[in-house]
Each structure stands twice: as C-alpha cells, then as structure tokens.
C-alpha cells in the first residue's frame with residue numbers, strides 16, 4: 508500500500524502543502540495517475556463546495572461536481588470524521604486501499620485524495636449519467652428509456668468487475684454494498700462500480716464473521732444480516748437482487764406502501780408459475796429476446812438462493828449471462844431474504860421520512876451482529 512502511505516504523509520505535511528500553494532501552476536499537473544490534491548484546489552474546483560455543485564448524498568458523505576483547472580470534470584466525495592466511532596475514516600481508508608491500486612473498465616477511477624482537518628476527500632472521474640437507480644429505476648415519468656441491449660451490457664459489466672474483484676485479485680475484494688445507486692454510468696452508459704467505503708480485502712478463501720454488519724436492506728444476504736457471515740457469496744446475493752431490478756425496471760423495495768412484494772419473492776413466485784417473463788419491465792413492450800430475458804432472470808434467482816454455498820461464483824454468472832454455459836438442467840432452490848423487509852422499510856421510512864431521496868435505499872452500518880428484528884430498531 509505504498510500509495511496510501513505516501514498519500515497520508517503528503518496530506519498531513521503542512522510544509523508540502525505550503526510549497527504547492529506557492530506554485531499554483533504545478534497543481535494541475537497530472538499524468539492521470541493517483542495523486543494528492545490540496546484542499547485549496549478542491550475548494551476552487553467546486554466553488555467552495557457550493558450547494559449548487561452537490562450531486563449526491565450517500566450514507567457516508569456528500570458528493571460535489573467540480574472542474575479542475577485543466578478542464579477535467581471530477582466528483583469530490585467529502586467524508587466528515589466522527590471522532591468517537593472513527594466513522595468516515597474507515598470508509599476513506601477502505602476506498603483508498605481498494606480503488607487506488609486497481610483498474611478495470613467497469614470500475615470508477617479514483618484520481619486522488621486529500622486530508623484536511625477532520626475532513627477527508629476522494630476525487631473521482633465525473634460520471635455524466637449519474638447512477639443506475641437515479642437514471643433507470645426511478646418513477647415512470649422520470650426514468651430514461653433503457654432498452655434490452657443496454658440492460659444486458661450493464662448487467663454483464665457489473666458481473667465482470669465483480670468476477671475480477673472476487674477471483675482475479677489477491678487479496679480478493681468484497682464490495683459489500685452492491686446496489687443500483689452505487690453503479691455509476693458514464694457518458695456512454697458504461698457501468699462503473701463505485702463506493703468502496705464498505706469494501707473488505709479478504710486474504711483467504713473462507714468467509715468470516717463480521718461484528719459490524721453493513722450494507723443496504725433489500726440487497727443484504729440473509730446469512731449476513733442474521734449472523735454477520737460475510738463471503739463473496741454475499742456480494743453474489745446483492746448482485747442477484749440488482750439483476751432482478753435491471754430486468755424488471757423496478758427498485759428492490761419499490762412501492763412498499765402498496766404492500767408490493769419484495770422483488771425476490773415476486774420473481775420466485777413467477778418462476779413457480781412457469782411465467783418468469785412477467786417480471787420483465789413493461790416499458791420494453793415485447794422488444795426483447797424472450798429466451799435471453801428468461802436466462803437473465805434465472806441467473807438472478809440462482810444468485811439469491813438461500814444457501815450461500817450453492818449460489819454461483821461471479822465468473823460462472825458472467826458465463827451464464829453471456830450464454831457460454833448451458834442452463835437447461837439448472838435447478839433453482841428457494842431464495843432467501845430478510846423476512847421482515849417490508850416492516851423494516853416502513854419503520855425506517857417513518858424514522859427518516861425527511862431524508863428520503865433518490866439514493867436507492869440507505870446504507871447502514873451497525874457495530875453488532877444483527878438479527879432481522881434488531882435491524883428494524
């Protein structure tokens with residue numbers, strides 16, 4: 508982690524910063540690699556973090572759009588450190604530890620960071636088309652048209668990068684918060700997985716028990732929610748939910764005030780009735796290949812099976828989506844889900860009614876191993 512080390516030593520060094528301030532023209536010099544930004548540079552890029560530049564608000568910080576002096580557009584995430592829990596710091600280090608060193612066409616590019624007092628800043632390439640939740644899964648009136656080919660490319664892109672993080676990298680990386688608002692879309696709608704604030708480096712192939720359950724309700728694997736058991740298969744579960752969302756065009760727990768069933772329950776019921784295609788987004792109006800859509804929905808259901816062991820690994824998911832694997836004889840078993848999801852959401856809604864935005868479900872983190880009932884508190 509040389510990068511992180513040099514980042515911290517540079518960020519905390521007042522001398523270094525003063526020197527940079529004396530030579531403002533040097534600030535924008537960048538070969539596109541990860542670098543340390545000065546606070547002044549980021550403040551000027553975002554017009555002093557002006558509210559009109561704010562483009563996102565997530566569980567751990569606000570995100571601002573900014574323009575560097577060389578014209579490059581960036582997104583700047585601001586994390587405030589909570590001194591008691593060190594919340595914010597942990598997320599900052601997790602993003603640095605994972606994103607600063609790796610490159611993949613479906614990963615957002617982290618350009619650099621900055622440390623200033625109790626604030627931490629992460630600087631990414633700016634993604635023109637916001638996130639999947641915002642752009643494609645919003646209300647009928649506001650969401651953009653999302654044709655079959657685009658859905659297919661987004662699904663395969665996200666699956667490919669997860670296969671890369673899980674299987675090609677050593678140590679493996681678990682994302683732990685795969686959801687539609689953490690999938691950014693660039694100018695061409697290429698998906699870029701972002702938000703590695705909860706990511707974990709996994710040094711061996713085993714799962715481990717986390718005392719700190721974190722993630723987003725609705726995407727959370729049942730074994731993780733109930734006993735804190737984390738493995739690559741918990742990311743596979745979240746991916747399965749995401750895939751069902753992409754094909755159906757409905758957010759995971761949308762319209763819960765109408766008591767609409769959780770997307771996983773709905774897909775399982777449709778599978779039982781041998782009518783999986785009724786899950787497909789009506790917006791597509793029959794303009795999609797039926798066999799392929801059915802395959803995608805089956806893959807979604809395979810990923811959310813209750814028993815983590817029998818969920819496929821991400822490279823297998825990629826092969827199935829690309830039709831490189833025969834799925835004729837595939838058996839799908841019962842999906843798992845956090846039983847009281849609707850109650851949890853409704854209670855959360857009451858508690859945070861003023862915060863509800865297009866964030867696509869709030870990420871939470873808790874310091875104890877949670878049961879479904881404690882999640883609701």
Ligand SMILES: Nc1ncnc2c1ncn2[C@@H]1O[C@H](COP(=O)(O)OP(=O)(O)O)[C@@H](O)[C@H]1O
Nearest residue numbers: 563565566567568570582631632633634688702
């Ligand atoms: N690089 C980026 N380009 C454009 N928008 C971004 C970028 N990074 C984040 N955002 C916006 O900010 C939101 C929150 O960012 P995220 O990294 O998920 O932070 P959090 O940890 O707070 O959830 C995203 O859902 C997206 O709308």
Ligand SMILES: [Mg+2]
Nearest residue numbers: 565688689702
């Ligand atoms: Mg997020």
